[in-house]
Amino acid sequence: MDPPPVYISSSGEEDDNNIKCPICCLDISFLTLEERSDHVLECVESPKKFVYKSLKKTRAAAPKVKNAPRPKKEKPEIPAVKILKFSGLDIAVDAFCYRFNPEISHYFLSHFHSDHYGGLCKSWNHGTIYCSKLTKILAVTKLKVNPDIIVALDYEMEYSIANGLKVICVDANHCPGSQIFLFKTAIKEETTLHCGDFRVNLNMLSHPLLQCKVYRCYLDTTYLDPVYSFPDQTQVIQTTARYIKSLHDPETHKAVKIQRRITDFFLPPRNIHYPFLIVVGTYTIGKERLAVEIARSLGTKMYASAEKLQILKHMHESETSWEFLKDLLSSNPFECQVHLVSLNKFADLVSYFDQFSSKFEKIIGIKPTGWTYRSTKSSKWIRDAKDDNEILKTIVGTKEEITVKNLEAQFKTSNLAQVYSVPYSEHSSFRELAYFMGCLDIEKVIPTVNLHNMAYLERWIGCIQSFEKMDIAKF
Ligand SMILES: [Zn+2]
Ligand SMILES: [Zn+2]
Incomplete structure (x- = not known):
């Protein structure tokens, strides 16, 4: 029997052409690994919206019938x-x-x-x-x-x-x-x-x-x-925060620092290290703890859009467990090394970075994902197990962990915008x-x-x- 699954995001193998979204059940095999992960993530957050979007992607739009009377659909009964x-x-x-x-x-x-x-x-x-x-x-x-x-x-x-x-x-x-x-x-x-x-x-x-x-x-x-296994939230938060902090150690910092772009040749060389701008993906509400821990470990304040700042303000005003946020937030993006941004900004982080490039070396995106589709190989042991009880026993007895190596493996030297996907789920494994x-x-x-x-x-x-x-x- 193979060892129990560890968190790695790699491309699927054997069953790769028969992958269904666990939420909307749509066939998502034609999507890239990244898109599959995004699809499931969004499906978990707002199922209806995404099912529609995915269907649009797979099927041609139905021809529109002009002036057809639209019957007023009665709402369904409460299930x-x-x-x-x-x-x-x-x-x-x-x-x-x-x-x-x-x-x-x-x-x-x-x-x-x-x-x-x-x-x-x-x-x-x-x-x-x-x-x-x-x-x-x-x-x-x-x-x-x-x-x-x-x-x-x-x-x-x-x-x-x-x-x-x-x-x-x-x-x-x-x-x-x-x-x-x-x-x-x-x-x-x-x-x-x-x-x-x-x-x-x-x-x-x-x-x-x-x-x-x-x-x-x-x-x-x-x-x-x-098949849905991912590490403990606190462990993920701490490991990610520690890793991001380690990127700023003088030696690592030099290695991570890259030529920012061709035009930089014409700029006077910088003789000090600029910090990295860390952006953490979020929705209206949720995933804040990851950003908070990174900001705390770097000793920096946290920035968010006016709308999101308002929500964070409601959070520290209404819940004692979030009271500390009051001193962590700032509306000045230049004085904050950690920004909470909407996940849809992740499609073009370089443009987001452009506004702040005078203060930061490069941009690092942290993308919290619910569950990343892993190689089917890592769940092969589940299919090979002799019965459900054996599977349950193995899973109950094995605590999954994310390691710094899982994060390091995602590093790409040449990217001005470096994105790390971290398994940060707000649903139970x-x-x-x-x-x-x-x-x-x-x-x-x-x-x-x-x-x-x-x-x-x-x-x-x-x-x-x-x-x-x-x-x-x-x-
Ligand atoms: Zn929810
Ligand atoms: Zn829900």
Whole structure:
């Protein structure tokens, strides 16, 4: 049997012409490795948008029929998986783009990503919305939702909703402001845990509030497949920050420094080393911690566009865990060695760099990717394993790590813009999901993602739930 997978991004082999996106199931074999990774990343963040984009790429546009009357499409009903039923009350989670349901007047919003808040707008008035303080601020400022209908829930506090239903929120470790919801009623057997998008960490596994018996657990099954493995977030952040800092050691710096461009021949030679400009890719919200750690390790401030700075300001004003951001941010890009930029700027980092070339040596892009398609060879051992239990045992027992070598291998001397892809996922890996199901006392797991593959998800849930008791110390 081959050793368990390690994080390397290399081109696929054997099965390379039959690769499907785990989210939208589209055939993406025709895309380059980089494009596949981008596709899946965007699909994870906002599924609908990207499915459309990918389809456009593969099929010719349908001929437009002029003046055809457009039938007003009625919105679909709220899917069953988004409705949580309790004896006294039914509630809905992340269900804002559906037909009005007179039975439901309490709506929970797990976090501020478009595939979850979709449908929310100024005129939305189906009931009361419950979410974190930060998510509320974003819903009000970005979507103009009426603040009077949103109840902000603090972390780790118990709130009464109605008819005996209570809720406690725990940090989902997904994006800032994301929460998982623990619902309780007077009936013990109704205890329900709803995990919207989440990334399992040690804090969650050992959280005192989650040590109760959970009868139903709605699970973010985005990566519930053993091929999805990636290292621990903190380990990735620390290794990346350490590596970026090491690039500035005098000796390394000289080696990394390159002739900036042909026209530089005509400029007077510089006799001091200019720092590198580090740009970290991000979305509206999410992936900030990577940029923060790099800025801290370099002892520099962090710049972002006015719009993003406003969001970061909301973050440090509403969440104590982000309070430190206040002293880290700056609106002057020239005094900041770390910039948070939208991921779509990565297509042309050289142009971005041009504005700052008087202050910086070259530009280094850090691209957080969810999961990078690796050589199918590295997952060959999974196909060769004799049964699911053997696969699970190997994965549970093997902690994956990113090394400085993984980053170094991506270095290209000749590039003015050097991009590093780092496996920074905000969803749980297969291994983390296994520990979550194995360490918490969960009776029934209800998948909420990749439902088209239900039989496959249930196969793994069954395997994990019948597995020996997992040791949290080995997580
Ligand atoms: Zn999300
Ligand atoms: Zn999502």
